Amino acid sequence: MRLLKDALASKAMLFLTFFPSLIVFLIIVGLYLRSRPILAEKPLLFLLFSSSWAPGRGDFGFFPFIMGTLWVTAVALIVAVPISLFASIYLSEYAPRAVQEFIRPMIDLLAGLPSVIYGVWGVLLIVPLVARIAPFFGATSSGYSILAGGLVLAIMIFPTIIYVSLEVISSIPYELREASLSLGATKWETVKHVVLKKGLQGIIAAIVLGLSRALGETMAVLMVVGNIPKVPKSVFDGGYPLPALIANNYGEMMSVPLYDSALMLAAGVLLVIVLVFNVLARIILVRVERRAG
């Protein structure tokens, strides 16, 4: 009886274990099936590179949205990468244990804050700030801009980059550092020549994970980025990233023909880009881990 129970449970659990891989597969298939109607009308490349967006007339050009996504993500990376890398090196190489243990929960919390909260905060603080500093760069801006979106996004991806690079850095054997220090190198020189060189692959993976997080972030960006469906020319312009497009139009998408199909295609495109980055980063990380273990 007990053995039977065990055998049954084992079968059921084995079955469940295929579930996560199945979901990845189902999401891709589901989105593809729903976006087929629009792909039947127009070729994918045309949709991706056309700038004309007028759902009422049946024009679905994703180019402004793709550019919006790229701009916002680029700003976020430029801000977030140096800060989070320096922060994680500090945490792993310099900070005493007590400081580490004090700071870790804070980064946890930063990762756990809902994106709407980031959005509200962005509206309260970052948007007025951007509007204020724009004139110094000879631009006028309402504040709802690529720059505001990028700054909020940068803070949101701090935890991802910091955590993954911390993990990578801590997998580098301590003996290597000792060897370098004993040769008379300063701590920073050790970091530069040993830690960064050894951990380079893993750090790139950390950045890529941050990047893919940034690509898909929706609500916070949506609330501060301005949502103007034009290709942005400067960071003070408003933009309209892909996720924001999907989120903003859920209401009307069932009433305009092909609209829902276009939005599902947008979600599909987003998913494929994010998946490619994610899988790449994970493969690098698995390899780094194996080498360390």
Added chain:
Amino acid sequence: MRQPPAPRNLRRRKIEENFFRVLMATSILIVIACLGLIVGTIIWKGLPALSLSMITETPKGGYYLGREGGILNAIVGSLYLASGATLLAVVFSLPIVLFINVYARKTSRLATWTRFSFDVLWGVPSIVYGAFGFIIMIFMGLRASLLAGIITVALLELPIMSRAMDEVIRLVPFELLEASYSLGATKLETALKVVVRQSLPGILTAILIAFGRGIGDAASVLFTAGFTDRLPTSLLQPAATLPLAIFFQLGTPFPEVQARAYASAALLTGIILLVSLLARGLIKKYTRHVI
């Protein structure tokens, strides 16, 4: 390894060392300051606008124009939604994590592959979950409802919860399992009575982390849970959620309603803080009782 640099540039090297040390300390301070600034701003702006009627009443007519009412609908909706989703996610993720750690060997192909899929799922943006939830919803013939929202958020929580559980269950020493087997216990009994008990606080922490993520996510429920001013009474009715309530209130042109958005944001932040404090407390307790 490089040659040791000549001592005459010692000063320059010292300056470089200090320069980067300051740079790094500044970076970590920026990160911490951002957290402080976000939580501080939200509470400072939100707390004054928070009142008892806001958390005990549902929106009355013209609430979004600045009239009477509260956001009880969103609070209750969010709690139902996140609880339901968390429950559903536990039902799936606990068996999977137990399976890859007890039945399959911890380093087997299947286990590695499953962890890999969880990692990939973890990276899927919540708006894509929203779109996928919408597709499932149409496929199952549902309308935007509490149930559709629960399914979608459960999918979103699944990888987060599973990876967090895996981290603790992985740490259960193999000797403990062997001891249990040698007493004649089956794998199932070992999994439920030894492994789960040994890592219970860690499992609860994983559940709380997932709950916190579920209650705060907006993009995934936008399509699927709908929004209503009434309290949901069945799984098939639409349900309001706190993040969306914040979003909609902030989107109105009236300062009074925007102030309520800040108040709701403070409330949500409070819930998240509470959940993460609880989770942290459990981790502390866990490390004290571990064998």
